[in-house]
Amino acid sequence: LQFLKCLLFIYFRSSCSWRVRIALALKGISYDLVPVNLLKDGGQQFSAEFKAVNPMQQVPALKIDGITLSQSLAIIHYLEDTRPNPRLLPQDLKKRAQVRMIADHIVSGIQPLQNLSILKQMGEKKMEWAQNCIASGFQGTAHCCDLLLIAALAVQLVVSQKLFCFCRFKVDMGPYPTITRINKALLELEAFKVSHPSRQPDTPAELRA
């Protein structure tokens, strides 16, 4: 039933898109992939065609079960609610809350501060700004990771991989050995490898693994 397959709209470099690909891979859900180039044509996410798919005009967006969802964590929560095997969140309610806390911290406290529109405004201070945002965000995260170190963290922490893969902001990871260790372990997992930004259909040749 090919036409029932999920449809995932992504940009290869978008770390939120990668996060959803990882969750889909971990849960063994097959999907068709539609690349949306965020830079080409003034941003293909702003096209009328894509706006009809996702009025939020952002990737990732997932067409699934007759609805279209955006926002990576909302998508992952829906997959967890409807396809619980394997579980990505801990069953223990306190641990689950702590995982959500770290995830929300990364998604709302670290990531948006380095988005394209803000970096543009920062001009020459761009690198320094991004490094400071990430470093101060990691300080809180690192402490919690030391306390937790649970597998479910996997899905969320990948947002930090933007830094590792593309080394865009050259953040000194020396002070965050736990985050570095978790990240290294995650990158060994098959679900992380197949979904990696360097291996997507829209990845430019020079950035391919």
Add this chain to the structure above:
Amino acid sequence: LQFLKCLLFIYFRSSCSWRVRIALALKGISYDLVPVNLLKDGGQQFSAEFKAVNPMQQVPALKIDGITLSQSLAIIHYLEDTRPNPRLLPQDLKKRAQVRMIADHIVSGIQPLQNLSILKQMGEKKMEWAQNCIASGFQGTAHCCDLLLIAALAVQLVVSQKLFCFCRFKVDMGPYPTITRINKALLELEAFKVSHPSRQPDTPAELRA
């Protein structure tokens, strides 16, 4: 058993703190409140004393059931998991996913772009920047609200009230009648009134309701 009461760390003006107060009020959970002044003494959230409470150095933080949680949506999810009556999220999984999508969009796509550190960097362009962020964020949200219009949205939409209460950024709400209507209805609810920023112990006299 007074010592088992939750302890909520807030700043009166923080809209994320308000969001948690609303959830606590809707669920009828009593708590003691500890104000943390984000501007005084270079930011009391950076003090060693508060860092011991919440290494993320942010409000809101909730001490509950022997753990300390931060991040407003993670806190609300935990309350929903452990104190399900009354429910704030819809039971229908698709509607629940759509509520989460809107909430995540507001919390990670609109709110962080007007945080203190970014507004400082924007200098004279501050107002224009904030207005644009909010307006473009609302465009996506408004579309979804038209589709949904469900009570559970209540908890999340309050972030937008920062705008209404303090009129800080003077956003033209003309194009968003649904959001305006929902907001007005919410402000009539007792849980929203008692938790309002203008009625907190640390609200300065001139901003009190």
